[in-house]
Amino acid sequence: MYTILLEHIRKYVAITDDEAGLICSKLKVTAIKKKAFLLIPGKVCKANYFVSKGLLRLYFINKKEQEQITQFGLECWWITDYDSLDTQKPSGFYIQAVEDAEVIAWTQETQAELTHAIPQLETYFRKILQRAYTAAQRRIVYILDYTDEERYRLFSTSYPGFLQRVPQYMLASYLGFTPQFLSKIRAKK
Amino acid sequence: MYTILLEHIRKYVAITDDEAGLICSKLKVTAIKKKAFLLIPGKVCKANYFVSKGLLRLYFINKKEQEQITQFGLECWWITDYDSLDTQKPSGFYIQAVEDAEVIAWTQETQAELTHAIPQLETYFRKILQRAYTAAQRRIVYILDYTDEERYRLFSTSYPGFLQRVPQYMLASYLGFTPQFLSKIRAKK
DNA sequence: CTCATTTCTTAATCCTGATTAACTTTTTGC
DNA sequence: GCAAAAAGTTAATCAGGATTAAGAAATGAG
Numbered sequence: 102m103y104t105i106l107l108e109h110i111r112k113y114v115a116i117t118d119d120e121a122g123l124i125c126s127k128l129k130v131t132a133i134k135k136k137a138f139l140l141i142p143g144k145v146c147k148a149n150y151f152v153s154k155g156l157l158r159l160y161f162i163n164k165k166e167q168e169q170i171t172q173f174g175l176e177c178w179w180i181t182d183y184d185s186l187d188t189q190k191p192s193g194f195y196i197q198a199v200e201d202a203e204v205i206a207w208t209q210e211t212q213a214e215l216t217h218a219i220p221q222l223e224t225y226f227r228k229i230l231q232r233a234y235t236a237a238q239r240r241i242v243y244i245l246d247y248t249d250e251e252r253y254r255l256f257s258t259s260y261p262g263f264l265q266r267v268p269q270y271m272l273a274s275y276l277g278f279t280p281q282f283l284s285k286i287r288a289k290k
Numbered sequence: 291m292y293t294i295l296l297e298h299i300r301k302y303v304a305i306t307d308d309e310a311g312l313i314c315s316k317l318k319v320t321a322i323k324k325k326a327f328l329l330i331p332g333k334v335c336k337a338n339y340f341v342s343k344g345l346l347r348l349y350f351i352n353k354k355e356q357e358q359i360t361q362f363g364l365e366c367w368w369i370t371d372y373d374s375l376d377t378q379k380p381s382g383f384y385i386q387a388v389e390d391a392e393v394i395a396w397t398q399e400t401q402a403e404l405t406h407a408i409p410q411l412e413t414y415f416r417k418i419l420q421r422a423y424t425a426a427q428r429r430i431v432y433i434l435d436y437t438d439e440e441r442y443r444l445f446s447t448s449y450p451g452f453l454q455r456v457p458q459y460m461l462a463s464y465l466g467f468t469p470q471f472l473s474k475i476r477a478k479k
Numbered sequence: 480c481t482c483a484t485t486t487c488t489t490a491a492t493c494c495t496g497a498t499t500a501a502c503t504t505t506t507t508g509c
Numbered sequence: 510g511c512a513a514a515a516a517g518t519t520a521a522t523c524a525g526g527a528t529t530a531a532g533a534a535a536t537g538a539g
Contacts, residue, residue: 163435171430183424216413223412224405230419235372237426241360244433245466246352249496268516277434282496284518438526457486471526473488 103128105153106205109177113228114221127215128205133157133198140196146185148206152178155202156266160274161194170275173199173267179207179229199267249278250286292317294342295394298366302417303410316404317394322346322387329385335374337395341367344391345455349463350383359464362388362456368396368418388456438467439475 103125110116116124130153133139139157140146150157157174159182171194174180185192186209216222243252253276257264264272269287270280292314299305305313319342322328328346329335339346346363348371360383363369374381375398405411432441442465446453453461458476459469 161431169431169434171427171434183420184428187420187424220409220412223409223416227412227416227419230416230423231372231376234419234423234426235376237423237430238360239373241426241429241433242350242358244430245358245360270516279497280517281498281519285496285520288518459486468527469487470489470528474490474526477488 103130103153103205105177106151109151110222110225114225116219116221120219120221123218124215127211128207130203130205133202133204135198135201138195138197139204140182140185140192140194142193142195143191145189146182146192146194146196148208148211149179149181149183149186150174150196150204150206152176152180153203153205156199157196157202157204158199158271159194159196168274170271173263173275175263179233199271244277249276249282252276253278253283253286292319292342292394294366295340298340299411299414303414305408305410309408309410312407313404316400317396319392319394321390321392324387324390327384327386328393329371329374329381329383331382331384332380334378335371335381335383335385337397337400338368338370338372338375339363339385339393339395341365341369342392342394345388346385346391346393347388347460348383348385357463359460362452362464364452368422388460433466438465438471441465442467442472442475 106128107116107121107124110124133155139150142161152174154176157180158170159172159174159180160168160170163169172180174196180196182192182194182196184190185194212226216226243255247255253272256272256276269283273280273283276283295317296305296310296313299313322344328339331350341363343365345365346369347359348361348363348369349357349359352358361369363385369385371381371383371385373379374383405415432444436444442461445461445465458472462469462472465472
C-alpha cells in the first residue's frame with residue numbers, strides 16, 4: 102500500500118492523481134521480518150527507506166563493542182544513512198527491523214527519475230529534511246541541557262505508547278545510558 | 291559581495307548568469323559587529339543567514355542559567371533557528387557575532403520569490419539541509435561514543451585553526467562541558 | 480599607560496551514571 | 510511444554526566531569 106506515502110507527501114506539497122500514479126509505478130513495498138537487516142556495516146546504503154508499517158532502528162557498534170542506537174524509524178518516518186547514500190561509501194551502520202515491518206525503498210535512481218518529472222518532490226524532501234534537522238538539533242539541546250534521568254522521564258511521558266514497543270535496553274541505548282541505569286531509575290518511582 | 295554565496299550555490303546546482311543576477315538583486319549584505327545579535331529569545335527568527343564573513347554562534351540559556359552553544363557559523367555556513375523560522379513562533383535562541391561579520395539574510399519571502407523563478411534553488415537547499423542533517427547525526431554519534439576529553443582532542447586536531455578564533459569557554463560550551471574541565475585536560479599534556 | 484573587565488587556571492569535594500557480577504523473569508525455538 | 514536464550518533487576522564499587530572558590534593572566538577602553 103502506497104497510500105500512506107502519498108498521504109504523507111500531500112501533507113507537504115500538492116500533487117495530481119497522475120503524478121501520484123507515476124510515483125506508485127516506480128516504487129515497491131518490501132516486507133522485512135523482525136531482526137532482518139536493510140543495511141549492515143561495510144555495505145553501501147542503497148536507498149532512503151520510508152517506513153509504511155512497523156518499526157526499524159539505526160545503530161552502530163561503539164568503541165565498547167555495544168550496540169548504540171541513533172534513530173528509530175516508526176510509520177511515516179524516513180530512515181537511512183544519508184552519509185553513505187550520498188557519498189556511496191560503505192556505511193558504518195545497521196538498519197534493522199525491531200518489529201515485522203514494511204518499507205518503501207527510494208533509491209537515487211528513483212530520486213532522479215521522479216524529481217525530474219515532479220519538481221514538487223524536491224520541495225517535499227527539502228521540507229522533510231528541514232524537519233529532521235530541526236529534530237536532530239532539538240535532540241542535541243536535550244542531551245546538553247538534561248541529565249539522563251530527566252531525558253528518560255521526558256521521553257516516557259512524551260511517548261508513552263512507544264515504550265510498549267521497544268525492549269528497555271534499546272530505549273536505554275537510544276537515550277545514551279546503560280540498561281542497569283534504566284532499571285534503577287524505574288525502580289525509584 | 292555576493293560572489294561567495296553564488297559560488298557556494300554553484301557547487302551544488304547549475305545556475306545561469308541571469309539567474310545569478312536575479313538572486314543578487316533580491317539580497318543585501320548586512321554587517322554585524324562583534325557581540326551584536328541577529329536573534330534573541332522571544333523574537334521570531336526572520337531569516338536563514340548565510341555567513342559571508344566572520345563567525346557567529348547560536349546558543350541558548352540552559353537550566354543552570356549558563357550559555358549553551360549549539361552551533362557555530364563560519365564563512366559559507368547557513369545559520370538559523372529553523373524551528374522558529376518555520377513555525378513563526380518565538381525563538382529560544384540567540385544568534386550573535388563572535389567576530390565582526392557579514393551575513394546575507396534569506397527570508398521566507400526571498401525563498402518564495404526566488405525558488406519560484408529558479409527551481410534549482412529548491413535542490414540547493416535540499417542538499418544543504420541533507421549535509422547539515424548528516425553533520426548533526428555525526429555529532430550525536432560523537433557525543434554518544436566519545437568521552438568529553440576524547441571529543442576535545444578530536445576537535446582540536448581536526449580544526450586546529452578554529453581554536454585560535456574562539457575563547458576557550460565557548461569551545462567548552464559547544465562541546466558540552468565546563469571551562470574548568472577544559473583547562474584541566476589542556477594542562478594534562 | 481592604567482584600571483576594569485574578561486578569560487583562564489588550579490584544586491578540593493561532590494554527584495551522576497558506568498562497571499561488574501550475580502540473579503530473576505520473560506520470551507523464543509523446537 | 511520445556512530448555513535455552515534474551516531481557517530485566519539489584520547492589521557494590523568506580524570514574525569522568527561538575528561545582529565551588531580563589532587567584533592569575535590577558536584583553537580592552539579611555
